Amino acid sequence: MDHALTLRSVTKRFGSFTAVDALSLEVPQGCIYGFLGQNGAGKTTTIRMVMSIFHPDSGQISVLGHSDAQQVKDRLGYLPEEKGLYKKMKTAEIVAYFGKLKGMDSKTANLKARALLTRYGLGDWLDKKCEAMSKGMGQKVQVLGSIIHEPELVILDEPFSGLDPVNRDTMRDIILDMKNQGRTVIFSTHGMEQAEQICDYVMMIHKSKLQFAGTLTAVKKGRDLGIQLDYDGDGRALQQLPGAKHVNDHGKSAEIFLQSGQDPQQALRWLVDHVTVKRFDYREPSLHEVFVRTVEEANAKLALAGGER
Amino acid sequence: MANKTLLVAQREFLENVRTKTFWVSIFIVPLLIAAMTGAGALLNKFKQVQRYAVVDLGKDDLRQRAEREFRQGDLSALFKSMSDLKANPELAQLAQTVGPQASGAEPTGEQMLAVYEWYAKQPPEVLARIADLQTSQKFHYVPLAELGLDKQENDVEALRKSLDERVQKGDLFAYVVLGADPVHTLDGFEYISNNLTDVSLRSSYEGALTRIVQKERIRDAQISPKVAKHIQQQVEFAKKQISKTGAREEVKRENEIDKWAPVGFVYFLFIAIMSITSLLLTNTVEEKSNRIIEVLLSSVSPGQLMHGKILGIAGTGLTIVLTWVAFSLLSAYIVPGLMGARGEMLSMIFAALKNSNYLIAFVFYFLAGDLLYAAILVALGSVCNSLKEAQNLMQPVMMTLFIPLVAMVFVTQEPNGLVAKVLSFIPLFTPFTMMNRAGGPPEVWEYVATSILLVVSIWIAFRAAGKIFRIGVLMTGNPPKLREILTWLREK
Structure with a gap:
């Protein structure tokens, strides 16, 4: 078994609506793989098929070498998009419970639960009821509950949603720790910054079809280099930059793409004259840019092909 | 590695045991009995002279x-x-x-x-x-x-x-x-x-x-x-009955109370089964609405989940029922001594409670009725998304239960009559009606036949509930119509 997860031309329809269309994917062992896509693109459906909650209409799925995830249930960790907890249970108790359901024996589960919660900052909450937790803390408990049994493959559906920066960092640490232990982590997210920070591979689904998949480098290949600019001043001035193909202005920072043949040094000189330049970087486009660009291109293709489904 | 169904059951059980409702249910029986015997006298004391x-x-x-x-x-x-x-x-x-x-x-x-x-x-x-x-x-x-x-x-x-x-x-x-x-x-x-x-x-x-x-x-x-x-002088019949050995013997007050006792048992059977199964219903709906179901299903199969829940909750119910039985046995032996003369009526009532036929029947029919209704309600709960929807679906169930309740006194008066016999063979009513007829008592073949029917229905109910639960539990949106549910039943 080389890959942790393989999908071959997987399709899923709900009535007349195609949620996932001929998706093929390979997730190597021990990597961190990001699933990207707009809301409703098909990420959660794909994940549910991997977990054998839904069954594909066609195609094959291989999870840890098995065609049915149910057979390797205890070696998988899963955190669904809509997350829930038993309100009246205590945190250590519920994390241990999830471990026991995966086959851990009682004693180990109890010890591990307490250790995990303490390690990630919830040591004071071991014996408090889940309903006493804030959203961020609850989400941490949920993630820990899905990994307590040391699964080989972990699938997290939007683990970062609704978290504040500190909690996001903790979540990131949890994921990185898992990778360092040799586990494979798949997570879906809308946070491009997170994905860029930790993913080894990314894939993107748009309206049920795969748009790209591969390492960050591979995915960014062939795309225009862009100027990453942090500045102070009037953003509208940026639009006047001679030779600019398009500008993503985020207010205090911007991503500027030049027409082919234009010299970035020229651009820098012009910018220094028109705004206060705080940082100037000439490099690969950000994942955010890749994402937005891909959506644009895909929609254009669909429009050409004769309109929406 | 513990059996997953048992793990689910254990969690359910422990969570229920920690609630206030559980302890209240256990103590409701002594409170009810005390209230019933004391209420009349107490109320009268408050009347104006x-x-x-x-x-x-x-x-x-x-x-x-x-x-x-x-x-x-x-x-x-x-x-x-x-x-x-x-x-x-x-x-x-x-x-x-x-x-x-x-x-x-x-x-x-x-x-x-x-x-x-x-x-x-x-x-x-x-x-x-x-x-x-x-x-x-x-x-x-x-x-x-x-x-x-x-x-x-x-x-x-x-x-x-x-x-x-x-x-x-x-x-x-x-x-x-x-x-x-x-x-x-x-x-x-x-x-x-x-x-x-x-x-x-x-x-x-x-x-x-x-x-x-x-x-x-x-x-x-x-x-x-x-x-x-x-x-x-008033004519007063000397009341007699024919014993099992064919002898004519005097009818004592205790005998009369003994024959009416099943009514009390049926009433408590109702309370027990209804509260336990509605607990199951709300529990299932809650798990759906707080979205923990999906996580659970990545570790246990729907079958294990459903059986675990039913087991855990039936276990809770059984604990409550057994404490009731233990309590009534305890008071049957202790209270009459304590109360002396005044406790005459009470001790006759307790003597009826001591009747082991009644107690065994009570526990058996509780379990059977509990399992049957649990299967039905867990299936109902799995297709609902909110308590409100669940309560709407409960209406027909409650209406059906009215029948044995309304027939309670009637069946006690004619334990082996036509109505009693017909009701006994309808599995949904069997636990209540057979408990009700315990004073009759019904013949052995009736016990056997109705029990077999009951067990078979429970098995069918579990199979059907499993199929409905499997699908319904991940559904969101409006509860499915009856027709749709029937198609699920036809699937493997």
Whole structure:
């Protein structure tokens, strides 16, 4: 078994609506793989098929070498998009419970639960009821509950949603720790910054079809280099930059793409004259840019092909 | 590695045991019994004393005699209450003369006569002061002098007008007019009150007057009291039944209570099954609405989840039921001793509870009914997204349950009748109806047949529920129509 997860031309329809269309994917062992896509693109459906909650209409799925995830249930960790907890249970108790359901024996589960919660900052909450937790803390408990049994493959559906920066960092640490232990982590997210920070591979689904998949480098290949600019001043001035193909202005920072043949040094000189330049970087486009660009291109293709489904 | 179904069951069970509802349910039984036995007496204590006056149109002081007769019921109460005897020296003395059985046992005819004679010599005012006499506490005779109306005694119309006023104002509960010549005519006896619903005063007084008037008429007709008693004797059947061995034996009060006891069991069966299964329903819906179901399904199969829940919750119910049984057995052995004479009725009730046939049947039918309804309700719960939807789907279930409830008394009266038999063979009703018929008792083949039917239905219900649960539990949106559910059942 080389890959942790393989999908071959997987399709899923709900009535007349195609949620996932001929998706093929390979997730190597021990990597961190990001699933990207707009809301409703098909990420959660794909994940549910991997977990054998839904069954594909066609195609094959291989999870840890098995065609049915149910057979390797205890070696998988899963955190669904809509997350829930038993309100009246205590945190250590519920994390241990999830471990026991995966086959851990009682004693180990109890010890591990307490250790995990303490390690990630919830040591004071071991014996408090889940309903006493804030959203961020609850989400941490949920993630820990899905990994307590040391699964080989972990699938997290939007683990970062609704978290504040500190909690996001903790979540990131949890994921990185898992990778360092040799586990494979798949997570879906809308946070491009997170994905860029930790993913080894990314894939993107748009309206049920795969748009790209591969390492960050591979995915960014062939795309225009862009100027990453942090500045102070009037953003509208940026639009006047001679030779600019398009500008993503985020207010205090911007991503500027030049027409082919234009010299970035020229651009820098012009910018220094028109705004206060705080940082100037000439490099690969950000994942955010890749994402937005891909959506644009895909929609254009669909429009050409004769309109929406 | 523990069985996953058992893990789920264990979690359910522990979570339920920690709730307040669980402990309340366990203690509801003793509370209910205490309340039921005590409530009536307690409520009566809060009633206002009913003040009444008497206008006696006759010349023979019928009033005095009627008063005594009216208060006669207190005598038995006197006899049964040792503390009263101790408190009142005259009574204590009397008790000694009457005999050592004065405490607890039914007084003999002669004892009653002796006490009555003593009683007859006391003015009513003295008797009224003796504490704890039932009628004294409820009915208070007010002499006309106390009302300031003795001056009017000779002007009946004026007197009555004044009394009418007192009744209207509420100062008097009622007043009574005794006819002038009761021996020859019963005209002129009136009871005036504005309270038309509490008739205890009126009927007790009427009864007392009837007895007095009868005695007067007997005397007037010069019939000897002995002959009169002979004439007035009531026919009372000696109740008998045929035992299993074919012998004719006496029917005791305990036997009668024993036959009615199943009603209590059926009632508690209802309470137990209904509360446990509705717990299951809300629990399932909650797990769906707080979205923990999806995580659970990545570790356990829907079948394991469903069976685990039913097991855990049935276990909770069984614990409650067994504590009830233990409690009733305990009190059956302890309480009658504690309560002495007063506890006679109670000890007869507890004796019925001790009946092991009833207890075994209770536990068995609880389990069976619980499993059957649990399967139905967990299937219902799995297709609902909110408690409100669940409650709507519960309506038809509740309506169906009305039937055995309504038939409860009827089935107890005719345990082996047609209605009872028909209801017994409908699996949804079997636990309740067969429990209800336990006094009959039904024949062995009926027990066997209905039990087999019940077990088969439970098996079918579980299979169907499993299929519905599997699919329904991940669905969101409106609950599916019945037709859609039926297609799920056809799938593998």
